[in-house]
Amino acid sequence: MNLQTLFEMQKTLDERIVKKKGLEGQNLLSEKILALQVELGELANEWRGFKFWSEHREPITEAPCFMCDGEGGYMGCVEAPMIELALVECSECNGTGQARNPLLEEYVDCLHFILSIGNEFGCSELNFIDFSHRESNVTNQFKYVFYTISSIDERLVCKDMSDIKETFGYLFGGFLELGEMLGFSWEQIEKAYIEKNQINHERQNNGY
Numbered sequence: 001m002n003l004q005t006l007f008e009m010q011k012t013l014d015e016r017i018v019k020k021k022g023l024e025g026q027n028l029l030s031e032k033i034l035a036l037q038v039e040l041g042e043l044a045n046e047w048r049g050f051k052f053w054s055e056h057r058e059p060i061t062e063a064p065c066f067m068c069d070g071e072g073g074y075m076g077c078v079e080a081p082m083i084e085l086a087l088v089e090c091s092e093c094n095g096t097g098q099a100r101n102p103l104l105e106e107y108v109d110c111l112h113f114i115l116s117i118g119n120e121f122g123c124s125e126l127n128f129i130d131f132s133h134r135e136s137n138v139t140n141q142f143k144y145v146f147y148t149i150s151s152i153d154e155r156l157v158c159k160d161m162s163d164i165k166e167t168f169g170y171l172f173g174g175f176l177e178l179g180e181m182l183g184f185s186w187e188q189i190e191k192a193y194i195e196k197n198q199i200n201h202e203r204q205n206n207g208y
Contacts, residue, residue, distance in 0.1 A: 001186035007124040009197050010115035020204055029120055033153050036113035040145060043106040047182065050139050059182070061101045065090060072096060100192070107179055108193045112200070114175055117152070121165055128169040134177045141178045148174055 018024060044050060046060045064070030068090035089095040118124060135141040148171035155164045179189055 001190045003129075004124065006111075006190065006193055007115050007119060009194070010112060011119050013112075013197060013200055014116050014119065016201070016204060029117070029156070030153075032113050032117050032120070033149060036110060036117065037146065037149055039106065039110045039113060040142070040149070043103070043110055044142050046103045046106050047138065047142075050142075059103045061103050063102045065096070100195075103182065104184060104188065104192050105196065107182065107184065108189065108196045110175065111189065111193055112196070114172060118168060118172065121161065121168055123165055123168050123172075128165055128172075129176070130166075130169040130173040131177060133170060133174050134181075138178070138181050141174065141181055145171065145174045145178055 018026075018028075048054065048057050048059060051057050065072075068074060071090070072095045073087045073089045133144060135144055148167060151167050152164060152171060155167055179186075
């Protein structure tokens with residue numbers, strides 16, 4: 001995974017959003033931290049492994065395409081050679097009827113905000129990432145990542161940038177370890193991030 005490239009892609013997206021929304025000069029760090037916590041909760045919800053009360057605790061890695069509702073397309077008029085109704089392939093899922101992997105998509109949504117926070121702290125170098133912390137199970141790894149996010153928020157009060165960067169290293173390392181524990185390869189994560197980054201740019205084009 002080329003993390004340096006991802007940091008740069010995130011910086012470009014963030015700068016575009018700030019300019020388009022007229023947010024120049026505003027400190028958005030608190031919003032980014034809260035957004036990351038929310039996205040991490042959504043990731044846990046798609047993982048489902050903590051839901052001891054449920055009969056369905058397997059990760060959600062497939063979901064019907066939201067455009068065609070899993071049908072793979074829609075009935076439309078085509079010429080073949082006369083005008084008639086036929087199934088027109090859905091452009092969102094390429095006719096598969098399946099959306100992107102919801103678990104992976106939530107993971108890269110988290111990654112967007114982690115990269116964004118890292119850029120705020122000047123942490124785009126790769127030598128700060130600490131991979132030393134790996135819990136014995138996914139539930140505890142989620143809790144560890146939540147803990148490091150809260151720790152960053154607490155350290156902001158002290159304004160000790162060296163301490164914040166160290167804590168961010170724990171956060172990013174723990175998050176990447178979580179990705180491996182969820183079964184994602186670095187290649188999958190990078191590809192999914194680039195795809196979602198492009199979608200986010202398109203959303204800005206469309207007034208999202």
